[in-house]
Amino acid sequence: MPKISSDADIAALTHWTRSDDGIWIRRSFRFRDFSEAWGFMTRVALLAERMDHHPNWSNVWNTVEIALSTHDSGGLTAKDVALAKAIDALLA
Amino acid sequence: MPKISSDADIAALTHWTRSDDGIWIRRSFRFRDFSEAWGFMTRVALLAERMDHHPNWSNVWNTVEIALSTHDSGGLTAKDVALAKAIDALLA
């Protein structure tokens, strides 16, 4: 079971907002249209499957909301930090 | 602006649940794993883009929740009925 990450590691994810209960981080994305949003989601799906760590996420046309947590650990772990950074890198 | 569909047309979508306010229909899907869920979502994305009518939807690993409505019309129209039927047909 992955260990809970330090607050400093989570705070370093500057694009992500931590939930009040501390067990989720969230980021919202806005694209030009559905095609661009879906192309992004497809690449996140590849990351998730590769890392064996999957987001809770939703899409409405050009917007995507991603929430990350490690269910088995009951909070945020190195798996969430790594996936968040990899998602950020897709847009860099 | 598409016309609001009749209650009978919506009720005929037996796999879908209508919201209390009447302006949404929803269906939940459960798959074997993320790969199967994502393969399904990819096909729904093709339908949505082809019909130029997109769902509000979310995914958590092997589950997918889809909600349909026609925002411009403020309710359910033939666009929602057609997309719901096409989604159902993917699983038939």
Added chain:
Amino acid sequence: MPKISSDADIAALTHWTRSDDGIWIRRSFRFRDFSEAWGFMTRVALLAERMDHHPNWSNVWNTVEIALSTHDSGGLTAKDVALAKAIDALLA
């Protein structure tokens, strides 16, 4: 059956190479990695399904080769020109 396009319309697709027999146009793409290539292909798939006109295409890791023709017409038509332009626009 779509009409064969003029040579001028095809020549205007400056990123595409016409085959010697004149019935195909081809373009090669190179990306940073598979993920970027696949994100692009996913968006081309949405275009193809929306336009109801599909490419002959192949992928090897970070490379994608796309060939377009209109089989029913035995050559290049407005459908190929439109799809080629839409593909080019994804990269603009």
Added chain:
Amino acid sequence: MPKISSDADIAALTHWTRSDDGIWIRRSFRFRDFSEAWGFMTRVALLAERMDHHPNWSNVWNTVEIALSTHDSGGLTAKDVALAKAIDALLA
């Protein structure tokens, strides 16, 4: 560098045809339409990224051709066998 697989391991992949030079295996797939073909390809893409081993492949509407080899090893290895089996399992 992965080791070359035994002829017996390759021969056990009954859905796949070995090339005359012995360094490739190939399988062809036919689906109902582009949507079904693309849904399948999307799941193969997830496998490939997860296994970090990617196919040479092509698509024409409802058909998909997949060729596997391990370039670094100059032939067929356990990576090809594992990916071929995982692809077969998608259709089981």
